[in-house]
Amino acid sequence: MTCADGSADVAAEMSRHGGNLAAARRAFPRAPEPWIDLSTGISPYAYPFGDLPSACFTRLPEADAEAALLGAARAAYAAPADVAIVAAPGTQILIQLLPRILPARRVAVVGPTYGEHAAAWIAGGSAVTEAPALDAAGDADVVVLVNPNNPDGRLVASADLLDEAARLARRGATLVVDEAFVDVIPGASLLSAGLPDNVLVLRSFGKTYGLAGVRLGFALGSADRIGRLRALLGPWAVPGPALEIGRRALSDTDWSKRLVGRLVADAEKLDALLVAAGLRVVGGTPLFRLAEAPEAAAWFDRLAAAGVLVRPFSYRSDWLRFGIPGEGDWARVNAVLSG
Amino acid sequence: MTCADGSADVAAEMSRHGGNLAAARRAFPRAPEPWIDLSTGISPYAYPFGDLPSACFTRLPEADAEAALLGAARAAYAAPADVAIVAAPGTQILIQLLPRILPARRVAVVGPTYGEHAAAWIAGGSAVTEAPALDAAGDADVVVLVNPNNPDGRLVASADLLDEAARLARRGATLVVDEAFVDVIPGASLLSAGLPDNVLVLRSFGKTYGLAGVRLGFALGSADRIGRLRALLGPWAVPGPALEIGRRALSDTDWSKRLVGRLVADAEKLDALLVAAGLRVVGGTPLFRLAEAPEAAAWFDRLAAAGVLVRPFSYRSDWLRFGIPGEGDWARVNAVLSG
Numbered sequence: 001m002t003c004a005d006g007s008a009d010v011a012a013e014m015s016r017h018g019g020n021l022a023a024a025r026r027a028f029p030r031a032p033e034p035w036i037d038l039s040t041g042i043s044p045y046a047y048p049f050g051d052l053p054s055a056c057f058t059r060l061p062e063a064d065a066e067a068a069l070l071g072a073a074r075a076a077y078a079a080p081a082d083v084a085i086v087a088a089p090g091t092q093i094l095i096q097l098l099p100r101i102l103p104a105r106r107v108a109v110v111g112p113t114y115g116e117h118a119a120a121w122i123a124g125g126s127a128v129t130e131a132p133a134l135d136a137a138g139d140a141d142v143v144v145l146v147n148p149n150n151p152d153g154r155l156v157a158s159a160d161l162l163d164e165a166a167r168l169a170r171r172g173a174t175l176v177v178d179e180a181f182v183d184v185i186p187g188a189s190l191l192s193a194g195l196p197d198n199v200l201v202l203r204s205f206g207k208t209y210g211l212a213g214v215r216l217g218f219a220l221g222s223a224d225r226i227g228r229l230r231a232l233l234g235p236w237a238v239p240g241p242a243l244e245i246g247r248r249a250l251s252d253t254d255w256s257k258r259l260v261g262r263l264v265a266d267a268e269k270l271d272a273l274l275v276a277a278g279l280r281v282v283g284g285t286p287l288f289r290l291a292e293a294p295e296a297a298a299w300f301d302r303l304a305a306a307g308v309l310v311r312p313f314s315y316r317s318d319w320l321r322f323g324i325p326g327e328g329d330w331a332r333v334n335a336v337l338s339g
Numbered sequence: 340m341t342c343a344d345g346s347a348d349v350a351a352e353m354s355r356h357g358g359n360l361a362a363a364r365r366a367f368p369r370a371p372e373p374w375i376d377l378s379t380g381i382s383p384y385a386y387p388f389g390d391l392p393s394a395c396f397t398r399l400p401e402a403d404a405e406a407a408l409l410g411a412a413r414a415a416y417a418a419p420a421d422v423a424i425v426a427a428p429g430t431q432i433l434i435q436l437l438p439r440i441l442p443a444r445r446v447a448v449v450g451p452t453y454g455e456h457a458a459a460w461i462a463g464g465s466a467v468t469e470a471p472a473l474d475a476a477g478d479a480d481v482v483v484l485v486n487p488n489n490p491d492g493r494l495v496a497s498a499d500l501l502d503e504a505a506r507l508a509r510r511g512a513t514l515v516v517d518e519a520f521v522d523v524i525p526g527a528s529l530l531s532a533g534l535p536d537n538v539l540v541l542r543s544f545g546k547t548y549g550l551a552g553v554r555l556g557f558a559l560g561s562a563d564r565i566g567r568l569r570a571l572l573g574p575w576a577v578p579g580p581a582l583e584i585g586r587r588a589l590s591d592t593d594w595s596k597r598l599v600g601r602l603v604a605d606a607e608k609l610d611a612l613l614v615a616a617g618l619r620v621v622g623g624t625p626l627f628r629l630a631e632a633p634e635a636a637a638w639f640d641r642l643a644a645a646g647v648l649v650r651p652f653s654y655r656s657d658w659l660r661f662g663i664p665g666e667g668d669w670a671r672v673n674a675v676l677s678g
Binding site: 056 | 356357358359360361362376379381385388393394395396397398399400401402403428429431432434435455462545549550551552553554570571572573574575576577578579580581584
């Protein structure tokens with residue numbers, strides 16, 4: 001490898017989060033431009049939100065605009081009427097606020113999974129353990145499940161979640177379900193099954209709608225807990241453009257239905273390329289595929305040298321996560337994988 | 340008054356914050372459209388930021404884009420090199436985070452002033468007192484000053500602030516200076532005078548640049564404290580469009596210089612109208628004017644019935660705050676005031 005020195009650094013940086021193209025560019029300065037960023041689970045099909053009225057930018061976000069966004073989100077997520085909802089500038093800030101509304105001595109995060117959950121609870125002073133499965137959470141006060149899981153795509157059925165929530169309720173514990181990738185798996189959201197009082201659900205906007213820069217996420221749960229999140233977020237937490245873009249996109253059910261079909265087909269196509277390259281597809285969702293190979297590190301370098309950024313994992317050096325390529329990117333991705 | 344029932348409600352709602360046109364519309368349904376919103380201190384001259392690259396919306400905000408924004412802010416604010424800076428999606432969230440990085444039993448807020456400071460410290464568990472002046476802060480662990488003050492425009496000179504900061508440092512106390520409106524008063528920022536370690540400065544983007552919907556604010560202070568704010572904000576706290584718009588606007592020093600001249604002239608013109616109407620101008624900044632009149636409540640109703648929203652104050656029923664009218668709005672404002 002010509003870029004061996006840089007690649008270890010960028011792999012370490014990428015292991016925390018995807019999406020850092022600038023670091024990849026510094027590590028692989030000779031890679032062809034433009035880079036193809038497959039290091040995140042963000043859809044390549046950005047919702048075409050059209051022109052934004054200038055008032056989105058110039059005026060303070062108004063309560064009516066926020067209410068319209070929340071109405072669109074409720075409908076898109078099929079949220080039961082008795083479930084409360086709050087919008088935030090990205091799900092990340094909600095993850096960071098959870099320890100402040102759910103005091104917990106012991107927290108179990110079902111994993112390995114998205115690293116920011118454990119980080120937030122540790123920062124909040126809780127003792128955090130990683131549970132290998134939902135029913136192995138011990139006596140935790142709060143159990144966190146990413147469903148479907150990132151990066152392996154493992155999906156727990158709503159019926160099993162409700163059983164577990166009932167068990168947790170009996171000892172006063174809370175279940176947090178991060179449904180960041182559930183949009184693209186019809187019927188998989190716990191919201192369609194109803195929401196017990198001791199369950200809190202997080203939903204993300206930017207991944208499905210290909211608009212991660214907008215920063216928009218939601219928490220749904222009991223009126224009391226959602227009210228406390230709202231108070232912590234304070235007034236005008238969601239910028240005007242995000243209120244408008246989110247409302248438009250979440251109201252467009254035809255578009256999101258077509259999207260799912262498209263992503264499912266893309267995921268199958270990507271799997272075929274990965275398998276043909278000798279990688280094993282061990283999981284994923286229609287927004288990302290998890291590939292396993294003993295030579296994953298060499299694949300990371302080979303892809304990066306060709307300007308294709310994927311996601312390595314510090315805890316599994318034989319894993320690489322691939323996002324879905326954009327329409328014009330398949331040929332280059334195919335060329336590296338089959339090269 | 341035809342709308343007397345509604346006006347008390349809307350006045351109460353407006354007393355917490357300006358900018359709620361929807362509430363005003365409900366209370367004054369017969370007011371002519373479009374409403375002229377003078378209830379905030381947001382400039383009517385929105386910075387013409389141009390077209391935004393789609394990557395602002397589609398990609399996760401990148402570290403390099405944030406660094407470019409912070410560089411532009413440092414230059415615009417003349418921040419000394421040894422002062423650390425962090426960007427947030429609006430100053431409001433920074434106000435709410437301060438109690439988490441500055442544990443304080445007693446907090447003195449110099450006031451009356453912007454209400455969210457006291458609210459945040461109270462929510463954080465501090466005992467909050469309102470101090471009539473900076474040197475009357477008693478033995479508070481944290482002293483908060485909005486400079487220039489909102490709504491009366493009172494400005495404490497940097498030399499006096501540095502003296503007070505030194506006094507506070509001797510007993511381990513911290514000074515928070517919210518410079519939300521300082522952009523339009525050249526030379527008034529404490530940053531040009533240097534920043535002792537026990538001082539934290541807040542700067543707001545949206546008011547000066549007429550882009551309050553973008554949500555962008557900054558905190559400047561010691562590396563330790565700013566680092567803790569950064570950790571609490573977490574990754575991707577500032578949306579992609581805000582990073583790009585903020586960088587462009589804060590780099591455009593010619594535009595902001597012209598703006599100040601324009602706003603100063605507008606403020607003089609507005610003062611003349613207010614005085615001619617029999618109101619007394621008792622303070623303000625080039626972004627808002629504070630008027631005093633025994634019949635302020637009647638003025639609020641008369642203006643609202645004509646579709647002009649201004650800002651009343653629950654604690655001073657004889658005060659009204661007027662923002663600067665936009666270019667096409669002067670004739671209507673003049674007509675109500677002189678009618």
